[in-house]
Amino acid sequence: MPAWLQLMLDSLQPLLWAGLVFTIPLTLLSFVLGLALGLTVAVTRLFGPKPLVAAARFYVWVIRGTPLLVQLFVIFYGLPSLGILLDAFPAALIGFTLNVGAYTSEIIRAVIASVPRGQWEAAYSIGMSWGQAMRRTILPQAARVAVPPLSNTFISLVKDTSLAAAITVPELFQTAQRIVATTYEPLILYIEAALIYLAMSSVLSALQVRLEKRFARYGGFLEART
Numbered sequence: 001m002p003a004w005l006q007l008m009l010d011s012l013q014p015l016l017w018a019g020l021v022f023t024i025p026l027t028l029l030s031f032v033l034g035l036a037l038g039l040t041v042a043v044t045r046l047f048g049p050k051p052l053v054a055a056a057r058f059y060v061w062v063i064r065g066t067p068l069l070v071q072l073f074v075i076f077y078g079l080p081s082l083g084i085l086l087d088a089f090p091a092a093l094i095g096f097t098l099n100v101g102a103y104t105s106e107i108i109r110a111v112i113a114s115v116p117r118g119q120w121e122a123a124y125s126i127g128m129s130w131g132q133a134m135r136r137t138i139l140p141q142a143a144r145v146a147v148p149p150l151s152n153t154f155i156s157l158v159k160d161t162s163l164a165a166a167i168t169v170p171e172l173f174q175t176a177q178r179i180v181a182t183t184y185e186p187l188i189l190y191i192e193a194a195l196i197y198l199a200m201s202s203v204l205s206a207l208q209v210r211l212e213k214r215f216a217r218y219g220g221f222l223e224a225r226t
Contacts, residue, residue, distance in 0.1 A: 004185070008188060011179050015176060015193060018170060018171055018174070019200070022164075022171035023158070023161050023171045023172045026092060026164060027158050030096035030100055031100055031154050034097045034098075035100070035101075038103070038104030038106075041105035041109075042105045046112060060105055063101075064103065068160060069166060071095050072092060072164070077167070088167050092161075092164040104150060107149045108146060111143075111145040111146045112139075112142045115142055122137070144215045154204065155201050155204045158201060158204065162193075162197070172193060176192070
C-alpha cells in the first residue's frame with residue numbers, strides 16, 4: 001500500500017471523530033440559534049418600533065460588513081481584555097450564531113415581505129390576530145420560499161466552521177493541522193480534510209434538492225433542478 005494512502009487511512013478516524021464531536025454540533029447549534037436570532041431580527045425590522053429597528057439594522061450592518069474570522073478573534077481574543085473569558089467552543093458558537101443570524105435575518109425579512117398583502121387581509125378577515133396570522137398564514141408561506149437560501153446558508157456554515165480552528169476549537173480542520181505538525185505531509189492531509197468537507201456538502205446538497213422538490217409539489221417554488 002502506498003505510504004500516502006496509509007497515511008490517509010490512519011488519519012481518517014481522528015478526522016471523522018473531530019467532525020462528529022465538534023464540526024457537526026457547532027454547525028447545528030449555530031444554525032438553529034442563528035435562525036431563531038434571524039427570525040427575531042427580521043420581524044423586528046419589519047414590524048418593530050423605530051429604536052429597535054435602528055438597533056437591528058446596526059447589528060446586521062456590522063456583522064455583514066466585517067469578516068467572520070475577525071468576529072471570532074474579537075470574541076475569543078479581544079473580550080478577555082474586558083474581563084470576559086470564554087472557552088473556544090462557546091466563543092465559536094457565539095460568533096457563528098451572530099453571523100448566521102445577520103444573514104438569515106435578511107433572507108427571512110425578504111421572504112416575509114414577499115407574501116402578498118392580501119394574505120394578511122384574508123387572515124384578519126376571519127378573525128385572526130397579528131400573531132395568529134403570522135404563525136398560521138405568513139410564516140408557512142414564507143418558509144417554502146426560504147428553503148433554498150437557508151439551505152445554502154447551512155451548507156456554507158459547514159465549511160465556515162473550519163475557521164474555528166483559528167481560535168483553537170479542535171474541529172476537523174484543526175485536527176488535520178495537528179496531524180500535519182507531526183507527519184509533515186500537508187498536501188495529503190489537507191486534501192483529505194477537503195474531501196471530507198466535500199462529502200458532507202454533497203450529502204447536504206442532495207438533501208436540499210429533495211426538500212425543494214417536496215415543497216415544489218405544493219406550489220411553494222419551482223424546482224431548482226429537474
